[in-house]
Amino acid sequence: MNPQLMTPSLKKTNSNLSVSPQDQPKLINEVRKAIEKHASIDKIKQKLGDEYSRCLSDQSISRYLRARNWNVQKAEKMLEASLIWRMNYKPEEIRWEHVAAEAATGKLYRSSFLDKQGRSVLVMRPRCQNSKSTRAQIKYLVYCMENAIFHLPPEQEQMVWLIDFHGFSMSNISLKTTKETAHVLQDHYPERLGLAILYNPPKFFEPFWKVVKPFLEPKTTSKVKFVYSDDPTTKSYMESLFYIDKLESSFGGRNLAKFDVRTYAIRMKDDDAKRLASHNGETSTSSVSGQASTGSESNHHANTDSEDSDGDKTQFPEINEEEMLAEAHKIATSDGGGTGGRIEH
Numbered sequence: 001m002n003p004q005l006m007t008p009s010l011k012k013t014n015s016n017l018s019v020s021p022q023d024q025p026k027l028i029n030e031v032r033k034a035i036e037k038h039a040s041i042d043k044i045k046q047k048l049g050d051e052y053s054r055c056l057s058d059q060s061i062s063r064y065l066r067a068r069n070w071n072v073q074k075a076e077k078m079l080e081a082s083l084i085w086r087m088n089y090k091p092e093e094i095r096w097e098h099v100a101a102e103a104a105t106g107k108l109y110r111s112s113f114l115d116k117q118g119r120s121v122l123v124m125r126p127r128c129q130n131s132k133s134t135r136a137q138i139k140y141l142v143y144c145m146e147n148a149i150f151h152l153p154p155e156q157e158q159m160v161w162l163i164d165f166h167g168f169s170m171s172n173i174s175l176k177t178t179k180e181t182a183h184v185l186q187d188h189y190p191e192r193l194g195l196a197i198l199y200n201p202p203k204f205f206e207p208f209w210k211v212v213k214p215f216l217e218p219k220t221t222s223k224v225k226f227v228y229s230d231d232p233t234t235k236s237y238m239e240s241l242f243y244i245d246k247l248e249s250s251f252g253g254r255n256l257a258k259f260d261v262r263t264y265a266i267r268m269k270d271d272d273a274k275r276l277a278s279h280n281g282e283t284s285t286s287s288v289s290g291q292a293s294t295g296s297e298s299n300h301h302a303n304t305d306s307e308d309s310d311g312d313k314t315q316f317p318e319i320n321e322e323e324m325l326a327e328a329h330k331i332a333t334s335d336g337g338g339t340g341g342r343i344e345h
Contacts (some may be wrong), residue, residue: 067190102140106259111214120148126165
């Protein structure tokens with residue numbers, strides 16, 4: 001099976017609606033002007049400082065418009081929610097020492113390599129989950145997203161997620177964290193995901209995916225690829241996306257290096273210093289500072305979850321978690337642990 005065909009079926013949507021390049025500046029300016037008329041805008045400007053200008057850059061507003069199919073009113077509402085979220089969360093204040101405990105096992109980290117399109121690569125290993133705190137996990141997610149965005153080259157706005165399902169078990173499933181993650185990524189990081197590769201997901205993951213998919217925009221699900229290492233076409237697919245010498249061996253590459261939290265901590269502390277300098281205007285306004293605009297908006301990370309957000313939160317359907325887990329357990333039992341079958345769509 002061709003990995004590029006390993007994509008869940010999509011609902012009909014107008015998410016591919018396009019606007020001519022000539023019309024885009026007009027729509028961007030309409031959103032900017034609408035935001036400027038809001039009663040709370042003076043407070044937001046005061047709280048965000050220079051960050052406000054980055055949030056209202058052409059590139060940033062364009063992402064919100066694309067996420068809302070170039071609907072000015074919807075993009076305005078979405079962007080305003082993100083401005084408030086960023087104002088409350090203060091993502092620029094998150095430092096490595098605030099999230100080091102979450103990072104210790106290598107469950108989520110920015111890879112040292114880019115893909116062939118120059119996109120940052122975030123690696124996730126659900127089996128390495130070491131926390132039951134949704135708040136702490138989302139805080140670390142925001143930190144990783146900010147870091148990945150900071151390292152995007154000038155011509156790139158998106159990143160790649162590589163999700164390694166080796167050793168994944170039902171104990172790693174958390175619908176609460178999944179919903180929070182979907183909320184943060186979709187509502188406050190619009191158009192940041194370029195591709196998500198689910199590498200060797202077990203068959204028992206299928207009921208979970210069926211539950212998760214309604215949380216996601218159809219445009220997002222179209223970027224999710226199910227890839228299996230034993231598929232004959234997987235190697236060529238991964239080679240089309242990554243430089244194999246740099247790609248980690250767990251994803252079919254030749255890089256045998258393992259995650260080392262001490263080495264990673266040095267990288268992140270250095271990045272923190274660079275991001276702080278950029279935020280304070282101590283470096284030139286290069287592509288890095290520009291790219292860091294609306295990527296990491298979240299409500300206050302010190303003591304609140306996003307349930308308390310002032311933003312327009314994604315509405316999720318009611319979920320019968322017990323039924324989902326029971327179905328997953330049935331598949332796992334019949335499949336000798338759930339590792340032998342593929343998720344077919």
